[in-house]
Amino acid sequence: MSPAPRMAVDIGGTFTDLVLETADGDVSLKVPTTPDAPEVAVLEGVGRLLGEAAVAPGAVALVIHGTTLATNALIERKGARTALITTEGFRDSVEIAYEHRFEQYDLYMERPPPLVPRELRLTVPERRAADGEVLLPLDEQAVRDLLPVLQAENIEAVAICFLHSYVDDAHEVRCAEILAQAMPDLAITRSAEVCPEIREYERMSTAIANAYVQPLMAGYLGRLEAGLAAMGLAAPLLMMMSSGGVTTVETARALPIRLVESGPAGGVILARDVAAENGAARALSFDMGGTTAKLTLIDDYRPQHSRSFEVARAYRFLKGSGLPLRIPVIDMVEIGAGGGSIARIDALRRITVGPDSAGADPGPAAYGQGGEAPTVTDADVALGRIDPENFAGGHIALDADAAAGAISRDVAEPLSLPLETAAAGIAEIVDETMANAARVHAVEHGKDVGGRVLIAFGGAAPLHAARLAEKLGIERIVVPAGAGVGSAYGFLRAPIGYEVVRTRLARLAAFDAAMVNDLFAEMQAEAEAVVRLGAPDAPLEALRIAFMRYRGQGHEITVELPERDYGAGDRELLHELFEARYRDLFGRVIPKLEVEILTWTLSLATRRDEIQAAPPTPSIAAPPPSGSRMLFDPLAEAAVEATIHDRTALAPGMRLAGPAVIVEEQTTTVVPAGFAATINSLAQIVIEREGQAA
Numbered sequence: 001m002s003p004a005p006r007m008a009v010d011i012g013g014t015f016t017d018l019v020l021e022t023a024d025g026d027v028s029l030k031v032p033t034t035p036d037a038p039e040v041a042v043l044e045g046v047g048r049l050l051g052e053a054a055v056a057p058g059a060v061a062l063v064i065h066g067t068t069l070a071t072n073a074l075i076e077r078k079g080a081r082t083a084l085i086t087t088e089g090f091r092d093s094v095e096i097a098y099e100h101r102f103e104q105y106d107l108y109m110e111r112p113p114p115l116v117p118r119e120l121r122l123t124v125p126e127r128r129a130a131d132g133e134v135l136l137p138l139d140e141q142a143v144r145d146l147l148p149v150l151q152a153e154n155i156e157a158v159a160i161c162f163l164h165s166y167v168d169d170a171h172e173v174r175c176a177e178i179l180a181q182a183m184p185d186l187a188i189t190r191s192a193e194v195c196p197e198i199r200e201y202e203r204m205s206t207a208i209a210n211a212y213v214q215p216l217m218a219g220y221l222g223r224l225e226a227g228l229a230a231m232g233l234a235a236p237l238l239m240m241m242s243s244g245g246v247t248t249v250e251t252a253r254a255l256p257i258r259l260v261e262s263g264p265a266g267g268v269i270l271a272r273d274v275a276a277e278n279g280a281a282r283a284l285s286f287d288m289g290g291t292t293a294k295l296t297l298i299d300d301y302r303p304q305h306s307r308s309f310e311v312a313r314a315y316r317f318l319k320g321s322g323l324p325l326r327i328p329v330i331d332m333v334e335i336g337a338g339g340g341s342i343a344r345i346d347a348l349r350r351i352t353v354g355p356d357s358a359g360a361d362p363g364p365a366a367y368g369q370g371g372e373a374p375t376v377t378d379a380d381v382a383l384g385r386i387d388p389e390n391f392a393g394g395h396i397a398l399d400a401d402a403a404a405g406a407i408s409r410d411v412a413e414p415l416s417l418p419l420e421t422a423a424a425g426i427a428e429i430v431d432e433t434m435a436n437a438a439r440v441h442a443v444e445h446g447k448d449v450g451g452r453v454l455i456a457f458g459g460a461a462p463l464h465a466a467r468l469a470e471k472l473g474i475e476r477i478v479v480p481a482g483a484g485v486g487s488a489y490g491f492l493r494a495p496i497g498y499e500v501v502r503t504r505l506a507r508l509a510a511f512d513a514a515m516v517n518d519l520f521a522e523m524q525a526e527a528e529a530v531v532r533l534g535a536p537d538a539p540l541e542a543l544r545i546a547f548m549r550y551r552g553q554g555h556e557i558t559v560e561l562p563e564r565d566y567g568a569g570d571r572e573l574l575h576e577l578f579e580a581r582y583r584d585l586f587g588r589v590i591p592k593l594e595v596e597i598l599t600w601t602l603s604l605a606t607r608r609d610e611i612q613a614a615p616p617t618p619s620i621a622a623p624p625p626s627g628s629r630m631l632f633d634p635l636a637e638a639a640v641e642a643t644i645h646d647r648t649a650l651a652p653g654m655r656l657a658g659p660a661v662i663v664e665e666q667t668t669t670v671v672p673a674g675f676a677a678t679i680n681s682l683a684q685i686v687i688e689r690e691g692q693a694a
Contacts, residue, residue: 010485080216617652
């Protein structure tokens, strides 16, 4: 029996991408995002996609969805009216933050204001010690006395964050019960539920952010489910998380903060699999869409993960200037370098690009929707990289004259440059911005980018991949099939999973194996209860991580632990694992210093089959090009004639020499002079320098 169709939907800042996977082949689509009502674009795209594939709505077995709605609500401050209830004396912790200046030389530095203003940060008497001992019982009457305030202020959501509740959350639970009984429509977030970890500020910030977006996400998911049901599509709806796993709508409603990087995470899942298919143990995932570019390091076929993330940065790319979130997330660097990133001349008469974007509305000047500022997409049109007649599969007609006019007015004329040179300058700046971000990100993790394989996807990445590779010293690029909607394809490959975290300080010298075994058993049960909602019978695999440090240090490193019960003799093993990881990161260890474990995590996910490398294919002749067009070469500083090839006409084993452009519905791959492209056995485009290509 043929597998039932599955669908993936990824809402980006500019486009909403959809993929329908069927036994007869995949069908994909891009539609402009509708920021004010994201479900409108989704439902329109679903209808078009099913029509093109001639698939009945009732035949779809599963829908997997990722969205930027929670992220945008935090950035644009369009969430619910939220209050905070915390321990008496600690309502300003969220504003005191780290007590440091993230930009020490900026006299006018401004911190992002808290999501909850001071007058809505409420307190009640209660107190626990760091070991969980009750120093002051919860004053339940004080909680009830806050009810008139919440009602008078029209509060829609409340975050509860008591001191040291990650050890024992009984006070938070009781506070939530009192609020729920009196105000049943109130959205309530407990910090010990969303982030049961040490470090009060991050836990409080995460709880507030979750409460802030919870009513918005619940409303959106409800409208989406109703819209899909009205179309006759009754398939289960699963949500992509920032950790790279998929979870249920129920979990997403309770913990929407875990969705903030869901779209980019799907792209990294695709890149991970493509790396394995090409035997690339060291890879660099490159996802460039309409609004941002995302870069992720992949080593031994595994992307890096983190438990910290910042959103809504006041200084967009400066660490410490945003709202910290303690959630499981794939560790990536995200910069404002997408197709819609706006180019301008600064006070020093330099071309700058981004971080602001024209987005979907009005979009680049070439869209003809009222956008006047020149963007990276406009530059790509002017350079001949994009065919205005066939953008987005011909569904969106581009105005090349409008693109040229915007670049001439805002960049070329002020600098007395020819149009093509100004457009090449825009492209060169955005490419260097991405290359520099990749270098810095790698160095911060004790790695390098040279010698990796660049995996390029997203609507704009294949246009810029070759030049980025040149800047990074990368010799090989892979553009997967369906690259223009790569994140949506990644959703279909993602496991159903969930991560649980606990803070339990444990000195390695006094290692308590029974406590650790009990802790992981408790975490396993919690994670499995969530995973089994979406995968009742699938085999599961777990990943255990300990956050370890030398005693006295302020920050920890992640150490992977074996998945089994521990005994007293495992103390030495954990010490060896810590020192090996510490040496990898810092080049040395510190002798005779005690080691401790602060936080423990367990990730549980459906087991995925091992991916085999794509077999080699014999070389065959490529068909004649479908035409040619002039492509501006920044290195030659002149336009060169490039052959045009339809990707659907290229079979495995075919090889093309640059300059060439390979066109498909959702993107275009540029193969510059000095490079050659080969189609591998999985219909992926492998681009290498002429001296390297097979």
